[in-house]
Amino acid sequence: MKEDYLQFIWSQKRFLSNEFITTNGENVVVIDFGVHNEKLDGPDFLFASVLMDDLIFYGTIEIHVNSSDWYQHNHDKNRAYDNVILHVVYNHDKNVIQNGREVPTIQIKNKIDFIHLRSFESRIIQHFICQKSVDFTSLNASLEEMKDISLSLKYNQFNLPSNTMEKDFLFSFLVFMSKAFGTNVNQNAFLQLFASINIENVKAMNCFEDVRQLILLKSQVDLPKEDALIHWNVKGVRPSNSPKVRVEQFAYVFARIVLSSNFKMKNCETILNEIIHDYNETSKSNLKLSSSFYQHLIINLICPTLYLFSSNKTVGIKLVKNKLKLLAQEKNYITRRWNSVGVVIKNAFDSQALLSLNKYYCSQKKCLSCMVGKKALET
Secondary structure: OOHHHHHHHHHOOOEOOOEEEEOOOOEEEEEEOOEEOOOOOOOOEEEEEEEEOOEEEEEEEEEEEEOOHHHHOOHHHOHHHOOEEEEEEEEOOOOOEEOOEEOOEEEOOOOEOHHHHHHHHHHHOOOOHHHHOOOHHHOHHHHHHHHHHHHHHHHHOOOOOOOOOOOOHHHHHHHHHHHHHHOOOOHHHHHHHHHOOOHHHHHHHOOHHHHHHHHHHHHOOOOOOOOOOOOOOOOOOOHHHOHHHHHHHHHHHHHHHHOOOOOOHHHHHHHHHHHHHHHHHHOOHHHOOOHHHHHHHHHHHHHHHHHHOOOOHHHHHHHHHHHHOOOOOOOOHHHHHHHHOOOOOOOHHHHHHHHHHHHHHHOOOOHHHOHHHHHHHOO
């Protein structure tokens, strides 16, 4: 049994009756099940009211799997729980004393609709419960809100590098650039390479070709695996994404950016675009940076740095959304899954938001924290 499922059925009032009996034998009639507290600290349901032995009580309701969870969660030390008028539990295993009084407790183990519970359990094990359960055309507003929430969750994970130069835009940009060139396959290797480079020493060299050659040398990408300190993953990697190709591209872009005299947040995308154009003009066909990889850099390099160096998070996420809406949608097995259930993906904002929704909700089975998932599980 999961606590979020108990909260869900309480919010949906999925009981045969609103009449209960406390563990001490008192009759309880729930007048108002309360408002689900999904954002604030404190009890699970606010503004509730119950009738107990001819007296009406107004306050909050707390829900647990076991009544002893009250102590496991340290509610007994939190004054916010002094106003709990009813403790709703699946299994009663301990009386709860809060601020000198016993909190009335009802056990709902035998009040649950077990047909719905079994249906929930069978569907929640699926990776994508919405696949056959939801008409997305009727839930567009809920889906749009969840997309905004999910994308914000992704960007809230970004932080400036924990380094003495953490407020340096160039340093942070280069960290994100290293991650972006590494993709999911060689991100750690590129970060190792970046860590081996002293930016101030590189600037002092003041020679593009010397800097480029230094990066190629430090990458150790041509050394035998057993001799290299940096481990490059080549297994299952496409030729266009091989470490040798990506390091060659990275070295050129890195050298140009570091030696640029006017590289700032306001012009970083323009300069990056110019550098990539120049690189492609002089490179062999097998080394050119593709348009799809350039879009990958916009999404995973430009957008995070714009967000982090904006005046505040609200401004930052707005800049990111506007930027992503100008880019084509990404295509992968996750976006294809959303397409298969009728979700229209128009641009990179849609695809990025849906990838984040999948990561932070679908794959973690947090369906009961998702407005769309709740609708799928109401039936």
